[in-house]
Amino acid sequence: MTLPKVLPASPVSAPARKPLRLGQGRLPERVPVAVIDIGSNSVRQVIYEGQTRAPAVLFNEKILCGLGEGLHQSGRLNEIAVERALRALRRFRQLQHQTQVGDVHILATAAAREAENGPQFIQRVEELSGYHVEVLTGKMEAHYASLGIYAGFHKPSGIVGDLGGGSLELVNVNMDRDSGMTLPLGGLRLREMAGESLQKAAEIARRALSKSPVVWGNSARTFYAVGGTWRSVGRLHISNHDYPLATVHEYTIDADELARFCDKVASRELSEIRGIDAVSKNRRALLPYGAVVMRQVIDIYQPERIAVSSLGVREGFLYSRLSKKETGRDSLLTAARDLSILRARTPDHCLELADWTEMAFEKLGIAESEDERRHRIAACYLADIGWRAHPDFRARQALEVIANAGFVGISHEGRAYLAIASFHRYQGLAAKVGEPGVSVLASPETRRKARLLAAFFRVLYLLSASTAGILPHIGFTVSGDGKGEFTLPGDLRDLIGERPEERVRQLSVESGIELSLRITG
Incomplete structure (x- = not known):
């Protein structure tokens, strides 16, 4: 598959636009803010109505580029994925202009920070977008993921796990920002490391998690599952059990029950699992690897329950920018x-x-x-x-x-x-x-x-x-x-x-x- 090269940003600034006349469904005092997350598997832009304690989503779009595809073997970002990502970012820039976004924040995670050609890619992103790209360390990812849990849960207590395409970040939500750790267990990377063998993937995950104990302390034994693959596992469980709500955020599952379900996901053809239509086809390839990692998390860390989160690094980053008064609001x-x-x-x-x-x-x-x-x-x-x-x-x-x-x-x-x-x-x-x-x-x-x-x-x-x-x-x-x-x-x-x-x-x-x-x- 060959994609056209992305053209550089036009030196001519976009034409000025008249202030938007907002509909009655918008709060007029809010200025939209955009957060772009350049991950190992997807590139996503979320435009929020404003930077508030409970920001409503104005526009949300992701492209599953697979920047980290083949990274474990080649050490480089996939070139076709790079071009797809840059094309998506050009579109995102136009959407920012149309919606009159006030602030744009661009975050890059595991693939961009680890790849040999990561710095060159980041430079191209900055030239195209006109904005600085914040390349997050593993600890920073863990920190923002934990803040995402604070943003999305009332008085959370437990361990946060953020499973991306390239890495898994773990942190106790009640401990300091430097207590987090990162493991090379993201879905794309794990699939490559395991040679597409789920049995080997389970062994790799077991070894990595066993060497990296988490500290529960006095926290409740709740494991907060962050990331698109784990959300898909939760969505599939909802659909499979005819649950009366479709909302995946704060869907809470007994750990033993989820362990059994993860075994089912990892051992069967996905097409045979009732409710699989609830999971987008683009997400299904990594679903068994997410299930394998979750199964090992449950075995090794022994949580009592798993709470699925729709909020993660993006929302945690925005939360970090709020005033103390604003974060204190319910x-x-x-x-x-x-x-x-x-x-x-x-x-x-x-x-x-x-x-x-x-x-x-x-x-x-x-x-x-x-x-x-x-x-x-x-x-x-x-x-x-x-x-x-x-x-x-x-x-x-x-x-x-x-x-x-x-x-x-x-x-x-x-x-x-x-x-x-x-x-x-x-x-x-x-x-x-x-x-x-x-x-x-x-x-x-x-x-x-x-x-x-x-x-x-x-x-x-x-x-x-x-x-x-x-x-x-x-x-x-x-x-x-x-x-x-x-x-x-x-x-x-x-x-x-x-x-x-x-x-x-x-x-x-x-x-x-x-x-x-x-x-x-």
């Missing part, structure tokens, strides 16, 4: 608030809803864990995002958006909480309504709290009509005799009617106490 609540601003009728009403339900839960004596409180607040922010849909379809639409949204910092049980609350807020709570499929991911207690929150939503939205400034005037009291009241001031007396009274009776069933509406003054 990624889930930040993303939920952004979506509320974009989709709710009155975003300030959603803030009031979070405060009001906190008061009500306290008066009902409902204890919440830190995560349950986060989930309730997020559910309040998202409670009105389905209002534009036809009434017959609001429940289903809101359910699908929330269950599969690009939120991070939330477990799959947490997603189920949000989905249950949103579904019943629109669909009702009668027995005939049933439960959404994602309910199986939630404990009975989680389902109970989500349904109760939905019951409150159904009362409060009838009283407020999603208008800010009403809820602060509505009180809620609970007496010691198992009764409670919504209290409204005299100037809101006309809000009481048949439908609110009916909803209050439904809430009585969910809460287990007799509730009523009363006018004060």
Whole structure:
């Protein structure tokens, strides 16, 4: 296969473009930022809406160039892959211009730093792009991968493993940035070293990992799996088991179960594995090698669970550039608030809803864990995002958006909480309504709290009509005799009617106490 040579960058600057007129789905104060990751297997550009705690992806494209193909034997980057990468980077540059990107960051990893012709390739990239290329050391890769886990998980604890095409980086997410290590176990390299023998690949991985013990310390025994090949393993497991969510981020699997599944992936024809269509064809060639390495990780490092991450070095790099104040924000609540601003009728009403339900839960004596409180607040922010849909379809639409949204910092049980609350807020709570499929991911207690929150939503939205400034005037009291009241001031007396009274009776069933509406003054 022969590809045309990439032309040098034009000496004539691109024509100036008028400022973009943003659609209502964009937050106007944000300046797009692009991160390009030049890896051993792929070259990817992600353009984010802005550099924030929970950046939304504006544009995402990868080309599986295979720069590291044959590197172990030749010591050089594959020439055809180099030309493909440079052509992709030219396209990426044009996309940056069209989307009016403010900052561009280019990162290069194992193949570019180790190849004999790596410096020449990097020079060509810098000449073409006009930007400096940050060639990451193995320790830097491990560090940014761990920051990617901080960006994507709430209070993570455990070991991070980032499997690329050329190397595997390992680091304890709770230790200092110099504690990471890199091993030559990336999928492309391992396949070449093993002569395409999976048995030999397992032996190579076992030897390398055995000589490189990780330090768990006081961390939870969670292994965070980063990288496209391991994400594909997780996606295949989801599809193979008819799991009710397609979201791969924070998909958490028991280590023994995943070990058995990796054995299956490494020992069978991929076409025979149910659910393989969920994995792109370009990813399948390295899938067995990713499974082999994961199997050895489980055997040697003995994690209790594996959590798949959609975030890695790119997101970790962006996270490293945030202020301390920004990194201290909650990624889930930040993303939920952004979506509320974009989709709710009155975003300030959603803030009031979070405060009001906190008061009500306290008066009902409902204890919440830190995560349950986060989930309730997020559910309040998202409670009105389905209002534009036809009434017959609001429940289903809101359910699908929330269950599969690009939120991070939330477990799959947490997603189920949000989905249950949103579904019943629109669909009702009668027995005939049933439960959404994602309910199986939630404990009975989680389902109970989500349904109760939905019951409150159904009362409060009838009283407020999603208008800010009403809820602060509505009180809620609970007496010691198992009764409670919504209290409204005299100037809101006309809000009481048949439908609110009916909803209050439904809430009585969910809460287990007799509730009523009363006018004060």
